[in-house]
Amino acid sequence: MKKLLTRLVAALLVAASYRLDAQVTVDRLLRAADEPQNWLTYSGGYSSQRYSLLRQIDTANAKNLELKWMMQNQVFGPWESSPLVVDGIMYLTQRPNDVIALDAKTGRMFWLYRYTNSGRQQVCCGAQNRGVAMLGDTLFMGTLDAHLVAIDAKNGKPLWNVLVADDKLAYSITLAPLVVKDKVIVGVGGAEYGIRGFVAAYDSRTGRELWRFYTIPGSGEPGSETWSGQAWEHGGGSVWVTGSYDPALNLTYWGVGNPGPDWNPDQRPGDNLYTDSVVALDPDTGKLKWHYQFTPNDGYDYDSVQVPVLADLMWKGTLTKAMLWANRNGNFYVLDRENGKFLSGSPFVKVNWMSGFDEGGKPIQTPQPAGMPTYPGVQGGTNWYSPSYSPRTGLFYVSAWENYGSIYRKEPVEYEAGRRFNGGAGATVKPVPDAPVMPGPAAARSPINTWTNAVGNGAVIAIDPRTGQAKWKFQMYDVTDAGILTTAGDVLFTGGREGYFHVLDARTGAVLWKTYLGGAIMSAPVTYSIDGKQYVIVNSGNVMATFALRE
């Protein structure tokens, strides 16, 4: 009780230190889900459910959606950014590191801020930026050359710019930061180049670094016993997707990426903590409270950079503070987010790298013989694509890749600063030797599907967390990198590589409406409302398309 009081007082002090007329207060962020007209954080609130209370668009009228306006991105390539919407203004990013403020009702632009990268930045899997965070009247963006920049939300002018990590060693930032209290929290990418990953917090006013949690423990630190020799120095553990926050527990949760080198676990014997794990950190100090590792000693590039979805569930008769997680390794997990306890795990796609879990929730690994396919394949059963959880349906929704495997090859690799540190490769399993495979996420999709569903297909899978089983499934022909949005109208919005904007019934998976936008949808839809009208946006190819009900 006393602890809670101290926290409340601290939160109030932080809140009071901001100008009263400042837009996005700490309190508003804490209650973001209660103002569904806005979209205040990357995943729409600290629980990261990507669920909105808006219900003007519902299962009965979704067929009356129509295009309202479009915004054309002038930078070509996959568009993975998810915008914020604050009191009628939308803040979105386009590659490599542009921030745009526009009128969310008309699409007309107020300003564009263009950050110039060093030119040395190396980003293995796409020069992406996934969005900004906001506190007060300030926006925060991580950059490809691993800086953190504060930008005045009124005029798009930079306020401060700090170095987070060295881009000569191929550190980068692609995620949208997370603001917790007065701190801006970011993680870094670069495990494909042998970085040592971390999560770090910065003072929102000055950019001063306040703490740093290395996802790879140094010599002698707890967890270092899971590494051999000096392998930890280039142990990877990128953090490239935004985390979550539970204010009541005062814990912030982050998914950690693959170990380095990606495909040669022989070069780093041990479990390799905290790669492929979720870490629960105290946001005030950066101290580790607990962790759970999904894929120990990973040889398959099964990053655990999925968005941690927080939900309170009845679990075996007890109301439980749970964390729901569909992992790149093909399993759906329920964890206790107070202590990291493994509650359940079950495959949502074909899985053969493991056969089950031991009592502690550790996977029993079943490596396949050399040259034989491993499922899921190198892009995973899912990946960074935002999932969604609807408290109304009680279902967890994930964008999955089905029937998709890879043949892995491992080989020794020597670390050289700024060079790829992969230790092998993963080749997609295909029906005939010359068959094309689906383009990787870094490439713009070809509108002609020559690879076909013979090498894998996308699906939206609605999982009942209590059983781990699929309640329904919506199968696509091509794969999907699109995130998922659900609403209190029981409507699910998503896309896929093909360029369709799918609007589904969240209870049944039935297609309520669809429209062909013609470019791959590689980010998650967002919804907001202005003057009583609910809008939903989706990025397709180089276009952001905005829909609302016909007048």
Add this chain to the structure above:
Amino acid sequence: MHGTRPLLWAAVVFTLAARLAAQNATQNQQGQGDHFVIETGARLYAGQCSACHGVNGDQITGVDLRAGRFLTVRTDEDLTRLLATGRPAAGMPSFEVLHTDEVHAIIAYIRSAFDATTDGVRIGDARRGAAVFEGKGGCASCHRVNGRGAYLATDLTEIGTVRTPASLQRALVNPAQAILPGNRPVRAVTRDGRTIRGRRVNEDTYTIQLIDEQSRLVSLFKADLRSLEVSSTTSMPSYETTLTPEERADVIAYLLSLKGR
């Protein structure tokens, strides 16, 4: 504690061997390396390039490395320069960290049309092969080359840039095992009972596109169909017995000579 050392040494030895191999190659003309160099290039390509360009080199719109189709470069010198500078605006990083010999090995691999396995397939005479293609083989009754022939099967005008000798041999001997999934024959029956047969050219969740037996381009909504069958066989016959090994070698030579217009 001790586990990593031998592995690291193995890595060093491997890297040195690769560099030596690459060095030997550069004594030949750049971009025309010998077999070992091409294999070195293949390994480097898999590690450095394939994440963006894809295993087949065709993942970036407008670029097909295997077919020698680029956006801005032409010569090996252009490629070397591009690898050094990257194209930051397009998201391609600089590969300045690669050693000169490694750059040459990658270029050799690209110039070899990604083929590190040319052994074991007989390549005959292209002119004789053209005659077999048009005559005894009857290939032109289904395939089209340089604007002549039928649309029933795939157009082969550029086949020499995208197929290896080994894969052409496979297609001639065992076509059912070699047909690409994207080109499979389809049979669709509409709700009003019409049957449409053709070759698939594209497909997605809700629609399928094909070229039908009358060479018409047809797009169908799956919801309008009573049935849709995608066949795993092909009407292309095997030429294992109908052509002699010499004739097959000639046809392969002819197909390899087809590099587009």
